[in-house]
Amino acid sequence: MNIPLNGRIYDLEQPRYFGAPIYPSHAPGYFYTLHRRHERGMGEARTGASGFMYTTEHSGTHIDALCHQAEELHLYGGREVDASVQTPYGFTELGVETIAPLITRGVLLDIARLREVDHIEAGNPIKRDELESAAQKQGVSIGEGDVVLLRTGNGALWQDPAVYLQAGGVSGDASSWLASRGIKAVGADNVAWDEVGVVDLDLKVTLPGHVILLVRHGIYIIENLFLEELARDRCYEFTFICLPLKMRGATGSPVRPIAIVSGE
DSSP: OOOOTTOEEEEOBOOOOTTSOOOGGGTTOEEEEEEEOOOSOSSSSOOOOEEEEEEOTTSSSEEEOGGGOOBTTBOGGGOBOOTTTEETTEESSSOGGGOOOEEEEEEEEEHHHHHTOSSOBTTSOBOHHHHHHHHHHHTOOOOTTOEEEEEOSGGGGTTOHHHHTTBOOBOHHHHHHHHHTTOSEEEESSSSSBOTTOBOTTTOSBSHHIIIIIIIHOOEEEESBOOHHHHHTTOOEEEEEEOOOOOTTOSEEEOOOEEEEOOO
């Protein structure tokens, strides 16, 4: 696809720092400390500083690799999880390094605006009919190979972890509908895409979207996005660019996705 050279660029990554919201199983999330500092008496005018970064691959704005989730101990494509696939040093198949750069058409569905709320709280998961209604009202279509981003409004609450972690999520039927469209990836401005802690009545699992999208359809999930500026300007179609790091065998990667909107 053609990337608009004169377009507006929207940064969709949340800032990374110790104390930022983190899904409980991935705590503590992120640390950064200096191990070399600018100091006097180094023998020359030039000094250098550098640090250590310690983080889980699922902290902050990140993408889930296909090895991140399994159903009945089988990964996407029916690959059984055994000692040859799942090793102490990561996965030998479907690791995050296998995700090609995502450069494709992006679509934003503003579900918070559809509901006429500032942000969607837990307890009322986003349904399939809301996705269809939002697409219709915004005048956008969802096609094969697209990346679809859902705004809950919780991206504006990133600095308040206690509130952010109570964000609403996406129902299993909505994830199934998106998967049926043949899309490449999904994303949302919440911590886990799905409604956290809710057991899907059909699949009998928590986080049903992770099973439906990652395991059954090979569709990537991007979490903890910042979508407020994109939604403020009502930019519902754009060029989406996301470059996962090539961390061999990892179950996910920090990312800095951007949206480029064509200029007038």
